[in-house]
Amino acid sequence: MILYKTIKFRMTLWYVVILGIILSSFSFFLYFTLADSLYKGVDNKIKTMAEIAVSSARSPLGAGPSMADLDRIMTERFGIKPLGRFIQILDESGRVGGMSTNLRNVKVPLSVQTLQAASKGRTTFETVQVMGKYPLRLVTMPITDNGRMAGIVQVGSPLEEVEEALHQLLFILLIAVPAALLLASAGGLFLANKALRPVDEITQIARRIGSGDLSQRIRIKRVNDELGRLAATFNEMIAKLDESFRRIKRFTADASHELKTPLTILRGEVEVGLKKKRTLQEYQRILNSNLEETNRMSRIVDGLLTLSRADMGELTMEREEVDLSSLAREVWDDLQILARERRVQLSFMDDGFTTVEGDPLFLRQLILNITENGLKYTPAGGEVELRVKGDHDQGVVRIFVSDTGVGIAPKDQKRVFDRFFRADKARSRETGGTGLGLSISQWIARAHDGQITVKSTVGKGSTFTVTLPLKD
Amino acid sequence: MRILVVEDEKKVASFLKKGLEEEYYAVDCAYDGEEALYMVEASDYDLVILDIMLPKIDGLEVLKGVREKGLSLPVLMLTAKDSVEDVVKGLDAGGDDYLTKPFAFAELLARVRALIRRKEREPAGELRVGDLVLDPVSHTVSREGQEIDLTAKEYALLEYLMRHADRVVTRTMISEHVWDYHFDPMTNVIDVYVNHLRKKIDLNSSQGLIHTIRGVGYMLKG
Numbered sequence: 001m002i003l004y005k006t007i008k009f010r011m012t013l014w015y016v017v018i019l020g021i022i023l024s025s026f027s028f029f030l031y032f033t034l035a036d037s038l039y040k041g042v043d044n045k046i047k048t049m050a051e052i053a054v055s056s057a058r059s060p061l062g063a064g065p066s067m068a069d070l071d072r073i074m075t076e077r078f079g080i081k082p083l084g085r086f087i088q089i090l091d092e093s094g095r096v097g098g099m100s101t102n103l104r105n106v107k108v109p110l111s112v113q114t115l116q117a118a119s120k121g122r123t124t125f126e127t128v129q130v131m132g133k134y135p136l137r138l139v140t141m142p143i144t145d146n147g148r149m150a151g152i153v154q155v156g157s158p159l160e161e162v163e164e165a166l167h168q169l170l171f172i173l174l175i176a177v178p179a180a181l182l183l184a185s186a187g188g189l190f191l192a193n194k195a196l197r198p199v200d201e202i203t204q205i206a207r208r209i210g211s212g213d214l215s216q217r218i219r220i221k222r223v224n225d226e227l228g229r230l231a232a233t234f235n236e237m238i239a240k241l242d243e244s245f246r247r248i249k250r251f252t253a254d255a256s257h258e259l260k261t262p263l264t265i266l267r268g269e270v271e272v273g274l275k276k277k278r279t280l281q282e283y284q285r286i287l288n289s290n291l292e293e294t295n296r297m298s299r300i301v302d303g304l305l306t307l308s309r310a311d312m313g314e315l316t317m318e319r320e321e322v323d324l325s326s327l328a329r330e331v332w333d334d335l336q337i338l339a340r341e342r343r344v345q346l347s348f349m350d351d352g353f354t355t356v357e358g359d360p361l362f363l364r365q366l367i368l369n370i371t372e373n374g375l376k377y378t379p380a381g382g383e384v385e386l387r388v389k390g391d392h393d394q395g396v397v398r399i400f401v402s403d404t405g406v407g408i409a410p411k412d413q414k415r416v417f418d419r420f421f422r423a424d425k426a427r428s429r430e431t432g433g434t435g436l437g438l439s440i441s442q443w444i445a446r447a448h449d450g451q452i453t454v455k456s457t458v459g460k461g462s463t464f465t466v467t468l469p470l471k472d
Numbered sequence: 473m474r475i476l477v478v479e480d481e482k483k484v485a486s487f488l489k490k491g492l493e494e495e496y497y498a499v500d501c502a503y504d505g506e507e508a509l510y511m512v513e514a515s516d517y518d519l520v521i522l523d524i525m526l527p528k529i530d531g532l533e534v535l536k537g538v539r540e541k542g543l544s545l546p547v548l549m550l551t552a553k554d555s556v557e558d559v560v561k562g563l564d565a566g567g568d569d570y571l572t573k574p575f576a577f578a579e580l581l582a583r584v585r586a587l588i589r590r591k592e593r594e595p596a597g598e599l600r601v602g603d604l605v606l607d608p609v610s611h612t613v614s615r616e617g618q619e620i621d622l623t624a625k626e627y628a629l630l631e632y633l634m635r636h637a638d639r640v641v642t643r644t645m646i647s648e649h650v651w652d653y654h655f656d657p658m659t660n661v662i663d664v665y666v667n668h669l670r671k672k673i674d675l676n677s678s679q680g681l682i683h684t685i686r687g688v689g690y691m692l693k694g
Binding site for chain 2: 253256257260261263264265266267268269271272275276289293
């Protein structure tokens with residue numbers, strides 16, 4: 001996987017970029033606000049000092065106070081010696097009249113513009129480079145006497161502390177911001193990695209499922225977050241797929257087995273029959289047997305086709321009024337031959353209003369299937385009863401088929417409607433069953449918004465009940 | 473050679489029996505697992521053809537039961553299940569060969585011949601004792617190049633004797649491997665067949681191959 005294409009990388013990148021913008025803006029703001037306020041503080045201080053110096057210079061003491069006086073004034077006014085700061089007083093032509101003691105060896109420049117501004121009575125602030133590596137902040141204030149400039153006071157303060165502080169801040173910011181971003185990206189990547197690891201796992205498992213292994217599940221650690229729910233949903237989906245694949249596999253295996261048995265008989269009998277010359281009776285026996293097997297295969301294929309078309313929703317049900325009573329009577333009539341053949345008594349009863357809405361052909365097949373089934377599993381001398389009963393109160397019609405046959409074991413009762421399920425394999429084949437009749441019956445009942453159930457006691461018999469909604 | 477066919481589908485069992493009998497095998501049928509287990513123990517079969525899906529006891533269980541009883545007779549499994557897992561399961565349970573339905577009858581016969589040959593540790597091809605030659609595929613017998621016409625039972629008897637050449641073969645062995653369970657051991661049918669066979673095989677030759685071991689049985693010796 002290419003890193004820059006991953007979500008975690010992009011997430012981290014965005015996160016770091018946004019954090020970077022915020023941090024840098026904040027740093028800029030911090031730096032410039034602080035610088036501004038520090039410079040303003042210096043300006044205010046030197047201005048105050050200059051004002052004091054100006055006012056003292058204008059005092060009746062006369063022009064040209066001595067430097068000792070200035071130091072004294074400072075000490076008097078501020079209570080402390082103005083360390084680092086210096087004052088110098090010049091006459092109107094710019095010659096130095098006096099200066100504070102700490103300025104003894106330094107020449108403070110006085111530009112022409114500043115002098116001109118002073119002569120017009122304006123105060124000028126400027127930053128000049130005079131000594132050392134740090135610049136000097138300088139205020140030049142005129143001493144006016146009756147609107148005329150009598151001299152100039154210059155107060156300077158080295159910017160060493162301010163610059164030092166700002167440098168330090170800049171240094172801290174330049175180190176701290178990238179470090180914070182680095183940490184944030186590492187942390188972000190770690191978090192994104194951790195949060196998205198289940199996604200990678202899901203991908204891997206999906207890949208394995210793609211190769212046919214449906215037993216795989218995602219291990220869920222945190223159930224309640226988004227990915228936990230996604231993983232749980234994914235697992236449920238796989239389980240459903242697994243189940244339906246299993247069902248299809250079993251169904252295919254069953255279907256192929258059901259079709260292979262008659263095929264084996266057809267092929268085997270014909271091959272053995274052709275090995276040498278046979279009597280006419282022998283050939284007739286083989287052909288009859290083959291016909292029987294061919295018929296059985298056709299019935300299985302028909303049943304499979306019906307069910308698969310039903311599964312695909314391709315079978316359309318007619319919706320017309322059908323009187324189940326007369327339909328059941330027809331079935332009962334048709335099955336009399338089979339009943340006599342098997343020496344089973346088949347009786348019919350109907351009761352009440354039994355009209356439903358549905359497809360007469362399918363409903364007929366439903367009644368035929370379960371009644372025929374009852375006949376096949378009832379030994380000679382037994383009874384099968386077909387009963388149709390309308391229940392107006394519950395709004396349903398019920399069809400009961402009760403037999404006195406072999407019955408179905410409780411564990412098999414649920415499965416009798418499964419395709420190709422046979423409680424007794426040998427008996428079912430001997431009676432010519434395809435193993436699909438009850439599945440088809442169940443589908444028909446459900447397609448009519450009804451249901452089919454079975455109650456049975458082994459050795460006593462079974463009752464199949466079809467419940468269909470009454471037509472009102 | 474006597475074969476037990478275990479198959480619940482009556483028609484399949486029936487054509488298997490018929491087809492195999494026409495190949496001079498003695499064939500018995502069992503229709504469920506229980507019956508199969510009983511019959512395998514009761515008689516000495518040379519081969520079992522076993523369906524896997526059986527009522528009462530499943531074919532694989534029958535196979536395990538047979539092997540647990542210490543019987544090493546070859547078992548050819550016959551089933552509609554043809555997935556790899558099913559084949560592996562069947563062979564691991566003690567099956568010797570596997571054939572899926574529907575099968576070609578000729579293939580079944582070839583596999584039966586191969587399994588019996590393996591059981592008797594014989595090389596493929598014709599059986600020979602002296603100048604007597606028997607071809608188990610075409611079922612022809614000849615001596616000194618002269619083809620001999622035999623009935624089904626005579627052929628089966630001779631095949632059994634040739635597979636056990638130079639060894640004494642008792643009447644019980646013959647009855648168990650050449651006849652099916654309908655055989656009545658109280659009759660002298662075996663002696664009658666041996667005499668018929670001896671007439672056809674030894675009559676035109678100076679050297680007699682079938683020797684009578686008094687009170688025990690017979691021996692074929694070149």
